[in-house]
Amino acid sequence: MVPQILNAANGGGPLLALERQILDASAEIEHWFRSQWLAHTPPFYTSVDIRNAGFKLSVVDTNLFPGGFNNLSENALPLTVQAMSAAVERRCPDARRMLLIPENHTRNTYYLSNVARLAGLLRQSGLEIRIGTLIPEITSPTPITLPDGSSLLLEPIIRSGSRIGVEGFNPCGILLNNDLSAGVPEILRGIEGQQMIPPLHAGWSVRRKSQHFAAYSTVVREFSERLQIDPWVLDPMFATCSQVDFHAREGESCLADNVSTMLEKIRIKYKELEIKQTPFVVVKADAGTYGMGIMTVKDASEVMNLNRKQRNKMAVIKEGLSVSNVLIQEGVPTVEVVDDAVAEPVVYMVDRYVVGGFYRVHAERGPDENLNSPGMKFAPLPFDESCLQPDGTIHPDAAPNRYYVYGVIARLAMLAASLELEQTRP
């Protein structure tokens, strides 16, 4: 079930060496993570998109409001429950009741299945859970029927002084599964006496990908020094442009300059390492998610000559927000293939623990394209069985080892998110 690595002959060499180094140093690495968690608090939950290029193994996106718990395999669920118990114990051992606030979707049953799964896991970890919605049209408890025939009850959030809840339910804590792309709603401001998890500044109204990847670079630098490896292997380069207006065609030259510089840097690195790939960069909104507002660019001229359709696509992200800060990120091709379709691993973590993962698979996309787009599918893989159990005696490419390494990389991003949230704390 381990996806095939396409260019094992071509680029597999250096990466196998890296995997071997990480496996050999696993006791050292785990000890280092433990010491990091003494100084930093991991997010309640995190999901991380990873790309394995054969010559480079990088995090390309870190989500603090994971929306795919329904994609985890059955095997991952007990681990998730156990990690949630630990997370609750650490944050609010007194908690008995928690309010889960999901995204404002009522028709995206795929997302709502995630909410149902998440609520179920939290219940199994020993909490009373009710689901409070921010959707203004929902003014009374509203059951939503899910594809599996079960029902999810969305209830309107009630504010009472500086606390929120739903009818007859006064929770100790609030778990956000809403990334606040539309900003922090009035009803969530100035809450006192109830822990907000993750904190409001983890939402996209405050968060910037560039801030995350700056923290990720710091973490990777320290990790790489310990392992005596080239940090570039784990860390995608990035630059930003502010003041971009795709509609008004403002800021195009900043984009073109940065794309050009970035492509040149990649070219130099590829030459140095004898990598025979065409460099590309990914241009995306610095704040935002859902795979919207993303394009793959192989030449600076491409961002100067966007047609109306492309400009529209880039200008608007989730909740109809317009983009103004743009991230230019080194492109990392993926060499993993599931059933002949391009695939990238997504690793799920709860508290400091890797609990599972899956492959995001897209049959109609190339190895250098964004897979988080309509048509994507999910291949739940037995990550959970293996990512905690490296086996130094077998080949780095064997499932337990590959997934252990992915779990280490994902935790570097989780640690970066911890630093990022410390830095952006109001």
Added chain:
Amino acid sequence: MVPQILNAANGGGPLLALERQILDASAEIEHWFRSQWLAHTPPFYTSVDIRNAGFKLSVVDTNLFPGGFNNLSENALPLTVQAMSAAVERRCPDARRMLLIPENHTRNTYYLSNVARLAGLLRQSGLEIRIGTLIPEITSPTPITLPDGSSLLLEPIIRSGSRIGVEGFNPCGILLNNDLSAGVPEILRGIEGQQMIPPLHAGWSVRRKSQHFAAYSTVVREFSERLQIDPWVLDPMFATCSQVDFHAREGESCLADNVSTMLEKIRIKYKELEIKQTPFVVVKADAGTYGMGIMTVKDASEVMNLNRKQRNKMAVIKEGLSVSNVLIQEGVPTVEVVDDAVAEPVVYMVDRYVVGGFYRVHAERGPDENLNSPGMKFAPLPFDESCLQPDGTIHPDAAPNRYYVYGVIARLAMLAASLELEQTRP
């Protein structure tokens, strides 16, 4: 795969009601456990023998040096690794190296497979592990070949000042998988600067079953009050006799009196609850393990007329120690059956988490006999998949629910062990 409950018609009624109550109160119960772990520290690892009588669901033994990690199913292993990581983080986040001290066996490859499994799990949780043996004959590193072809390296323990280790290995902590039945060896006394896990007073040279079950009664009383249930359903009655010498036939009348009183108490309880079973008691060493020195008694006269063979069997437990303190415990028949053989569940816990379990199965024993005896087998069951995931919408007898309930009962014993270790701390 859930064992058949023999007398579901006969005694299943009351127990199903109990299981339903526990399932319905799961959020309340988890909250209560969390509050308990704020005040008490769970043992590093614990295994608990449970007996399900249909009308009674009781812990009958609690082991602080579990020896059956090799019996856990593959599914339980990631959960165990995660729980061990949490345990290490809580106890000694700075730890990098730990010394594992097993029992003094070189030929019991079944036990040594447990040691190999345990060492592997600890390594996967991010520790460097070496195995130090107390066997005086082992004076240089000695590889032992295991049934699966792998090799286990036993090394002589080296004392240096107030620390111990093995050649070239100075560990931060010491994990005992040796129950110290023979007393605390000189080399382990007065250790400073290295954490001993579990502490020395958890060993059988100090520990008494009666002390554990007194603490268990305290825990069950509080738990039962919260759930408004009869504590007897969870708690086996017990009494003790000190100064027993089976060889010299001293203390027989204390035993007979206690057996007689206990049988009468059980008879009254059975009559009150209309249970049509023959009461029995179990007589066993108050300090000791390995299922040695145990007998089932249905009439007080049986302990007065022991023949030489029976007296020999009762007089000596592990390490050839003679018995002097004896526990008289209410017998709890098991109604669980695996492949027509009598079975009892064993639940494994690491830190505060239930990580897995298995059934101890014995084809040649009756439902009122000790199954921990030669001829026993183990049926690894997917405890781990289910004991964390109760499902209130299905029947209490369904696997996830039955195992969740077993996990709750097992954790009551773990909490009792925490209290017991606090009380006996030197």
